[in-house]
Amino acid sequence: MAVMSKRSVDKGDGGKKTAAQPKEAKPKSASSTSLENKAKAVRRAAASMSNDLYVYIALILTAILSFYLRGIVPWNRVFSGSSVIFSSETDAWYHMMLAHGTVINLQRLFFDPMTYFPHGTPTHFGPLLSWAITIFSYIFGLGNPSAHLVDVVGALMPAVMGALLVFPVYFIGRELLGKSCGLLSALIVAVLPGQLFSRTTLGFTDHHA
Numbered sequence: 361m362a363v364m365s366k367r368s369v370d371k372g373d374g375g376k377k378t379a380a381q382p383k384e385a386k387p388k389s390a391s392s393t394s395l396e397n398k399a400k401a402v403r404r405a406a407a408s409m410s411n412d413l414y415v416y417i418a419l420i421l422t423a424i425l426s427f428y429l430r431g432i433v434p435w436n437r438v439f440s441g442s443s444v445i446f447s448s449e450t451d452a453w454y455h456m457m458l459a460h461g462t463v464i465n466l467q468r469l470f471f472d473p474m475t476y477f478p479h480g481t482p483t484h485f486g487p488l489l490s491w492a493i494t495i496f497s498y499i500f501g502l503g504n505p506s507a508h509l510v511d512v513v514g515a516l517m518p519a520v521m522g523a524l525l526v527f528p529v530y531f532i533g534r535e536l537l538g539k540s541c542g543l544l545s546a547l548i549v550a551v552l553p554g555q556l557f558s559r560t561t562l563g564f565t566d567h568h569a
Contacts, residue, residue, distance in 0.1 A: 415539055419530055419546060423523045426550035431519035431562045438563040444511035447564040455565045456514050458483070459493040463510050466494075489567045493517055514565045522560025526550050 438445055446452040462468045468487040473480040497505035497513045505513075526546040533542035549556070559568050 411539075415543065418543055419526060422543075422546050422550050423526045426526055427519060427523035429551065430522045430557070430560055431516065434562045438515055439512075442508065444508070444515050445563065446511075446515065447561075447566075449564065449566070451567075452563065452565040455489060455567060456511065458490045459497075459514050459565075460507065460510055462487070462490040462494045463497055463505060485567045489517070489565070493565075515563045518560045518564050518566065519562045522557070523550075525560070 446456060458469060468483075468490045470483050470487075471480055472483055475481040493510065493514045496517075497510045500513065501509050526549060529549045530542040530546040533545035535542075551557075558564065559566055
């Protein structure tokens with residue numbers, strides 16, 4: 361009886377054998393978790409880079425479209441034979457006079473004695489445009505730019521600046537409302553008619569650009 365009682369106690373629950381307890385899953389080590397997180401981060405970075413590549417391609421195409429509208433469409437009207445015909449606005453001719461003077465003297469006038477002659481007037485706008493034309497003229501002219509080259513650079517300057525405008529517009533829009541907003545803003549500024557477009561076309565050499 362003592363032996364039977366002991367066997368019953370060993371079996372438990374009316375003599376039935378207790379079910380084997382399932383083994384607990386071993387927790388993942390910190391190193392394996394870290395590797396998985398790194399792999400996920402790499403995949404996310406690769407996807408983001410791929411997406412950014414398409415965005416930048418679209419942005420470059422937008423800049424090309426902008427230059428086509430501003431520079432290629434009016435090309436024959438501005439470049440006629442060996443002549444460069446600037447905008448009918450007097451500002452373009454005045455700025456080219458300043459640019460030629462800067463190329464020759466390597467300094468920009470800050471007082472124009474011929475304006476309001478014989479008294480003269482101060483030049484009330486900055487020298488960025490004159491110096492930009494001068495620098496690129498010296499680069500493309502290999503240190504000895506001709507007057508015609510200066511005119512060509514001056515005519516192209518507003519169209520190039522207008523085309524490049526899509527890049528800062530994109531980045532500002534992206535920071536404010538995301539990539540879609542940036543791309544849409546860049547496309548709008550590339551084709552939007554009005555003062556911005558007219559002042560960034562070929563031959564409209566003006567400091568407003």
